[in-house]
Amino acid sequence: xxxxxxxxxxxxxxxxxxxxxxxxxxxxxxxxxxxxxxxxxxxxxxxxxxxxxxxxxxxxxxxxxxxxxxxxxxxxxxxxxxxxxxxxxxxxxxxxxxxxxxxxxxxxxxxxxxxxxxxxxxxxxxxxxxxxxxxxxxxxxxxxxxxxxxxxxxxxxxxxxxxxxxxxxxxxxxxxxxxxxxxxxxxxxxxxxxxxxxxxxxxxxxxxxxxxxxxxxxxxxxxxxxxxxxxxxxxxxxxxxxxxxxxxxxxxxxxxxxxxxxxxxxxxxxxxxxxxxxxxxxxxxxxxxxxxxxxxxxxxxxxxxxxxxxxxxxxxxxxxxxxxxxxxxxxxxxxxxxxxxxxxxxxxxxxxxxxxxxxxxxxxxxxxxxxxxxxxxxxxxxxxxxxxxxxxxxxxxxxxxxxxxxxxxxxxxxxxxx
Ligand SMILES: Nc1ncnc2c1ncn2[C@@H]1O[C@H](COP(=O)(O)OP(=O)(O)OP(=O)(O)O)[C@@H](O)[C@H]1O
Numbered sequence: 001x002x003x004x005x006x007x008x009x010x011x012x013x014x015x016x017x018x019x020x021x022x023x024x025x026x027x028x029x030x031x032x033x034x035x036x037x038x039x040x041x042x043x044x045x046x047x048x049x050x051x052x053x054x055x056x057x058x059x060x061x062x063x064x065x066x067x068x069x070x071x072x073x074x075x076x077x078x079x080x081x082x083x084x085x086x087x088x089x090x091x092x093x094x095x096x097x098x099x100x101x102x103x104x105x106x107x108x109x110x111x112x113x114x115x116x117x118x119x120x121x122x123x124x125x126x127x128x129x130x131x132x133x134x135x136x137x138x139x140x141x142x143x144x145x146x147x148x149x150x151x152x153x154x155x156x157x158x159x160x161x162x163x164x165x166x167x168x169x170x171x172x173x174x175x176x177x178x179x180x181x182x183x184x185x186x187x188x189x190x191x192x193x194x195x196x197x198x199x200x201x202x203x204x205x206x207x208x209x210x211x212x213x214x215x216x217x218x219x220x221x222x223x224x225x226x227x228x229x230x231x232x233x234x235x236x237x238x239x240x241x242x243x244x245x246x247x248x249x250x251x252x253x254x255x256x257x258x259x260x261x262x263x264x265x266x267x268x269x270x271x272x273x274x275x276x277x278x279x280x281x282x283x284x285x286x287x288x289x290x291x292x293x294x295x296x297x298x299x300x301x302x303x304x305x306x307x308x309x310x311x312x313x314x315x316x317x318x319x320x321x322x323x324x325x326x327x328x329x330x331x332x333x334x335x336x337x338x339x340x341x342x343x344x345x346x347x348x349x350x351x352x353x354x355x356x357x358x359x360x361x362x363x364x365x366x367x368x369x370x371x372x373x374x375x376x377x378x379x380x381x382x383x384x385x386x387x388x389x390x391x392x393x394x395x396x397x398x399x400x401x402x403x404x405x406x407x408x409x410x411x412x413x414x415x416x417x418x
């Protein structure tokens with residue numbers, strides 16, 4: 001049977017049932033598909049942009065978080081009570097919040113403009129250091145704001161798909177340092193967390209297939225929207241309470257124009273090295289085929305799903321790159337032949353010979369030997385159309401600029417880490 005169609009619905013959380021943990025308790029219900037609904041253009045939801053942040057005083061008493069723990073709210077922003085930290089990303093903290101209006105829980109990404117400024121070295125990091133003229137500061141602030149707004153524009157366009165993390169609201173007050181991006185909560189967090197030298201518990205093939213198929217649909221939609229994710233890895237795949245996997249973190253995504261996806265993406269080595277294809281490891285390769293790059297990273301991700309570790313691991317990036325370029329990888333004997341075949345095809349070192357999404361969707365392992373065909377591209381990619389003009393104006397400059405500041409940040413981080 002083809003996979004059922006899906007779309008988004010506001011979620012309520014069974015507080016007593018939800019525990020943030022690894023895969024175990026979901027193994028059982030992995031293949032009982034979450035209730036999904038129609039994918040069509042009318043599913044488009046409006047993302048609210050709120051320009052006044054009006055309160056940070058907290059009056060709320062102890063509440064119960066979606067994970068069943070008693071939490072004392074740390075503060076609130078507009079209708080959202082801040083409950084606890086979920087994680088930290090390049091842009092700042094991600095916190096669990098609960099909305100007074102809907103009673104629902106969300107993940108809130110808190111982006112500090114001043115932190116961004118420091119991170120990207122647009123302005124002096126130390127108070128009392130050499131200062132920029134006021135006009136230049138204003139210009140920099142405008143640029144930072146424009147960057148964030150454009151990234152929001154990208155997310156808006158992508159947020160309609162059930163396998164892409166959904167942006168709900170953006171709170172941005174010109175008088176405030178912080179921008180708050182409210183996302184639907186993915187209650188179970190990253191699908192798997194990979195630490196070098198400490199293998200995670202591998203998924204069964206059945207569970208891996210379920211999650212992999214979710215990601216394939218999300219990735220097909222991204223590529224359809226001419227966006228290369230560039231940083232696919234288990235940590236950037238988040239699981240909802242319905243056990244649906246969604247692609248998140250578009251911090252280093254790349255936008256391409258129709259016709260220039262072949263070898264058209266600049267090789268600025270922003271992705272996580274463990275998931276980098278050989279062509280991106282090779283310094284001399286300046287332009288990459290973005291779709292092939294995402295396929296390789298997805299192949300490494302699938303390998304992680306069933307091994308609990310990456311095919312090549314080394315603390316040294318130089319050694320890691322050497323292995324990725326020169327060495328083959330070992331697969332577990334227990335894997336089915338069809339899965340081994342798919343892994344070899346996805347992690348084919350020559351990007352020109354690497355399997356692409358249309359073939360992946362009909363591969364015997366993915367379809368469980370034809371018993372579970374995947375939905376067609378037409379069914380999967382039927383969301384609101386974006387005009388060429390919108391793409392040119394809203395997306396491309398955004399992604400290029402984000403890439404630029406991300407690479408600046410990454411290199412300054414490398415420098416600080418060294
Ligand atoms: N919608 C969400 N639901 C649940 N957890 C989330 C959500 N969005 C992000 N997180 C968690 O918050 C943490 C930070 O996420 P974020 O996307 O900001 O950065 P990252 O992917 O960790 O890092 P980077 O941006 O540097 O690649 C991650 O651990 C992620 O699991």
